[in-house]
Amino acid sequence: MRPSLELARSAGFCYGVRRAVHMAESASQSGRPCVMLGSIIHNQSVIEYLEAQGVALIRSPEEAPPGADVIIRSHGEGRTVYEALRLRGCPMIDATCPNVSRIHQIVSDAEVAGRQVVIIGMPDHPEVAAIAGWCRHPAVLANARELENWLLQEPERREKPVTMVSQTTSTRQLWDSCVEKAKKLCTNSKIFDTICNATCKRQSEAQEIAARCEAMIVIGGRESSNTKRLVELCEALCPQVVWIERAAELEPSTLCRKASIGITAGASTPEWIIKEVYDKMSDEIMEIEESFAELLEKSIKTLNTGEKVTGVVTGITPTEIYVDLGTKHAGYIPVSELTDDPTVKVEDLVHVGDEIETYVMRVNDQEGVVTLSKKRLDTVKSWDDIEQAKEEHTTVEGVVTEENKGGVVVSIKGVRVFVPASQTGLPRDAAMSELLKQKVRLRITEVNRARRRVVGSIRAVAAEERAAKAAEVWANIEEGKRYNGTVKSLTSYGAFVDIGGVDGMVHISELSWSRIKHPSEVVSVGDPVEVYVISFDPEKKKISLGMKDHSQDPWSVFTGKYNVGDTANVKVVKLMTFGAFAEIVPGVDGLIHISQIADHRIDKPGDVLSEGQMVDVKITDIDFDHKKVSLSIRALLEDAQRTQSSEDEGDAVVASADGDGTQVAEDFQD
Known part of the structure; x- marks a missing residue:
């Protein structure tokens, strides 16, 4: 029985490595002297190939020949290296992986903000050393245990603002354990998940294949961190794992009795080395179901302007989206070419790892870069959708992008639709600017593709929707x-x-x-x-x-709170010739008759009271049958006078008693 062979689709160069190698190849063909500062990737075969092309390897900025272009490796370099090269006047070709460059910016910004930078990674790895070179006092820690020890060594560290990033090739399990520890121990932490999506995908696929295969072949340099992690992950799931750098190290006979064999490769392994291994296995023990040559041809295919291509999003920055097209070209979409909708955020439209269909705007073979547009491809499709909406009388949705003379312009997937003022649904005297940046639903009434003219009506949709809602209301x-x-x-x-x-x-x-x-x-x-x-x-x-709540009957509220003889603070709500009405509780008014407003005769209620005035009154009568209440200010005044008179009489009695007592004492003495 011949063993089956399974090749990981994610094996080999990632976007950042492919970009770096292509930039080095282009530099070698420019005619200018150029060197690479350190190995641009962790693969000796690739380094030897580039040296054969005339790209010499140097170890420090001081070794750079005067006037020579210096290629910055994909792992990146610290700030001091860039400064040293500038001082020497050396032009730089920066091949740093965009994902790594993003980490440089994160830690640099964190330092400016006064935050402590924590880097989770291998301290001796060049990528980690480069990241550390963009901040003054970083803490470089290998795992969650080291993170915990570092935080507990000095208690004040837990109170400091911390920014934590990861080496791009770290494992998801290691990073998640560090995140859990940081959230538990730090009071002010900002955590950035900087593990490369391509790394996660490669590791995950390698684990899936290793779990179902009897043997695994892992191809990659001995110095490659991501290859080492692939080996460790596969060894945990597969009984036999072979780690090789080149096909010459492979002995197929040791694997011929295995029913299933998986192959994966680190991010720094070029396609031609993978092909060597694949072909060797094919010649010795199996027939290849899908020719690797076909896979390789797909990776080096050419691109043409106007072509429709599909790729995978590998990185997102504030200005552009990086797309891996599976070719030697590095693809990117400027944010301005992503969408016409000004209200949409980039992170709401695309995510790292998404498959995306785009339109080739420009191919720069010299730099190995392809400029892509999602917006233009969508526009072509949108015209078809617009015409279909017109024919089928369907409703479409868009965003109002500008106010135009006589109406507004709505963007529907990149197509400009004019809506006359009379069809906006706004009142005649309303400003068109009220609709700017608003999402609207409209009906397409006219399409002229040749003249690129489209007319629509918001009012028509609103009227139909309102009519449908009205019919539903009347029906129920x-x-x-x-x-x-x-x-x-x-x-x-x-x-x-x-x-x-x-x-x-x-x-x-x-x-x-x-x-x-x-x-x-x-x-x-x-x-x-x-x-x-x-x-x-x-x-x-x-x-x-x-709108009134009839479950709260005002009369019940009143009778539950007041009785005849009680005093209430009321609000005068209406003046009449015969008296004044006053609100006792909301919904219950009482009448203060003109004769009960004052303790003396008055000509009209307005001589003493005014509407809105708050006054104290005595409740003199409640007519429960007719729900009428009589109020009196005069009664309160008379009560006060009687009380005062009683107090005065009491004082007089006390004074008289004091006089009589004195006279009795004098008589007794006599």
């Missing part, structure tokens, strides 16, 4: 039913409320238990309100609504 309306509505307008006699496509009126008397002069004292246009149906007439399309 009944007395007492409650609705959540919105106040649409106010009049002197009430408020009109939209209960979902239909307006009903709340009479001023139904707005509040309190006596009010105008609805604006209770509600404003635009307020959300809860109302209930008092009555309705389907033929005349009229609905009478109420």
Whole structure:
């Protein structure tokens, strides 16, 4: 039985490594002297190949020949290296992986903000050393145990603001354990997950293959950190793991009795080495189901302007999105070419690891870069969708991007749609600017692709939706039913409320238990309100609504709180010729007759009282049958006078008693 062979799709160069190697190849063909500062990737075969192309290897900036271009390796370098090369006047070709450059920016910003930088990674790894070179006093820790020990050594460290990043090739398990420890022990931490998505994908796929295969072949340099981790992960799941750098190290006969063999490779392993290993295994023990040559051809295929291509998002920055197209070219999408919608955030549209279909705008073979556009591809598709929407009378959605003479412009997936002012649905005197940056639904009324002209109507959709809602309201309306509505307008006699496509009126008397002069004292246009149906007439399309809570009967509230003879602080709400009405509790008024306003004769209530005034009164009578209350200010004044008279008489009695007592004492002495 011939063993099956499974090659990991993620094996080999990642985006950052492929970019670095291509930049070095381009530099070697430029005609200018160039050197690489340290091995640009961890693969000796690639380094030897580049040296054969004339790219010499140096170990320090001081070794750089005057005037020679210096290639910064994919692992990056610290700030001092860049400064040293500038002082020597050496032009730099920065091949630092974009994911690593992002970490440099994070730790640099953290230092400026006064935060302590913590780097989770191998201290002697060049990538980690470079990251540490962008801040003054970083803590470089290998795992969660070291992180815990470092935090507990000096208690004040737990109180300091900490920014934590990871080596891009760390394992997810190691990083998650560090994150858990940091969240538990630090009081002020900012944690950035900087593990490369390609690394995670490669490790995850290697584990999946190792779990189902009897043997694994891991290809990669002995100095490669990510290859070493692949070996460790595979050894935990597979009984036999072989780590090789080149096909010459492989002895297929040791694997021929295995029923299934998996192959993976580190990020610094070029395709041609993987092909060597794959071909050797093929020649010795198996037939290849899919020619590796075909896979390799896909990776080196050429691209043309105007072509539609599919790739995987490998990195996101504030200005561009990096896309791995599976070719020697490094693809990127400028943020301006991602979408026309100004309200959308980049992180809401794309994520690292997403597969994305794009349009090739420009190919720069010299630099190995392809400029891509998601927006232009979407625009082509959008025109088809717009024409279909016009034919099928369907509703589309877009964002208002500008105010135009006579209307507004709506962007629908990159297509500009003009909406005349009369079709915006706004009142005649409203400003078109109210719609700017708003999402709207509209109907396409005219399409002329040749002239790139599209006309739409927001009003048509709004009218249809309102009509449908109105029909639903009338079909289900009944007395007492409650609705959540919105106040649409106010009049002197009430408020009109939209209960979902239909307006009903709340009479001023139904707005509040309190006596009010105008609805604006209770509600404003635009307020959300809860109302209930008092009555309705389907033929005349009229609905009478109420807002007052009838479960709280004001008369019951009043009688539960006051009795005849009680004193109350009331509000004068209306003056009449015969007296004044005063609100005792919301919804219950009492009458202060003109004869009960003062303890002397007055011509009219307005001589003593004014509307809105708060006064103390005595409740002199309650007519429970007719729910009427009589109030008196005069009674309170007379009560006060009687009380004062009683106190004065008491004082006089005491004074008289004191005089008599003195006289008796004098008589007794005589």
